[in-house]
Amino acid sequence: xxxxxxxxxxxxxxxxxxxxxxxxxxxxxxxxxxxxxxxxxxxxxxxxxxxxxxxxxxxxxxxxxxxxxxxxxxxxxxxxxxxxxxxxxxxxxxxxxxxxxxxxxxxxxxxxxxxxxxxxxxxxxxxxxxxxxxxxxxxxxxxxxx
Numbered sequence: 001x002x003x004x005x006x007x008x009x010x011x012x013x014x015x016x017x018x019x020x021x022x023x024x025x026x027x028x029x030x031x032x033x034x035x036x037x038x039x040x041x042x043x044x045x046x047x048x049x050x051x052x053x054x055x056x057x058x059x060x061x062x063x064x065x066x067x068x069x070x071x072x073x074x075x076x077x078x079x080x081x082x083x084x085x086x087x088x089x090x091x092x093x094x095x096x097x098x099x100x101x102x103x104x105x106x107x108x109x110x111x112x113x114x115x116x117x118x119x120x121x122x123x124x125x126x127x128x129x130x131x132x133x134x135x136x137x138x139x140x141x142x143x144x145x146x
Contacts, residue, residue, distance in 0.1 A: 032083075032106060033106060033107060033110055035082070035083050036083050036085070036104065036106070036107050037107065038079075039080055039083045040107075042076070044066055044068070044076055045076050045080055047065075047066060048066070048073075048086070048097070049080070049085060052086065052097055052098055052099045053099060056096050056098040057097055058094050058096050058097070059074055059088075059095045059097060060094070062077070062097065077097055080100070081100065083100075083102065084100045085099070085102050085104075086098070086099065086100045087101065
């Protein structure tokens with residue numbers, strides 16, 4: 001049977017889905033990380049977190065600061081609230097937002113692991129470049145003597 005794109009067979013799709021499920025089984029926090037990074041990927045939501053770091057604010061105040069509709073800001077706040085990055089409290093007609101209970105420990109740990117990995121790779125690359133440079137210098141001296 002002829003195949004088109006790699007992995008386009010039903011069997012390939014099943015394998016990909018199984019890998020995704022297995023990945024979540026191996027790394028159960030991956031779904032939480034995905035939600036957190038998705039929430040943080042938007043500049044408005046990052047701005048909301050920055051603003052709330054200075055103090056609580058109503059959704060009306062946040063909407064005015066970011067020049068958007070109340071409905072649009074409510075959607076941003078709802079997504080941040082789902083991830084635990086923001087919590088809200090309604091008193092009368094005013095919904096006040098504040099930083100939530102989550103402190104991004106899992107996200108920070110994930111980033112740190114990859115920072116260390118990249119640091120190690122760049123250190124190894126620096127060593128390789130230094131070794132190659134010394135070898136070129138040595139080879140250059142030997143060819144001048146001949």
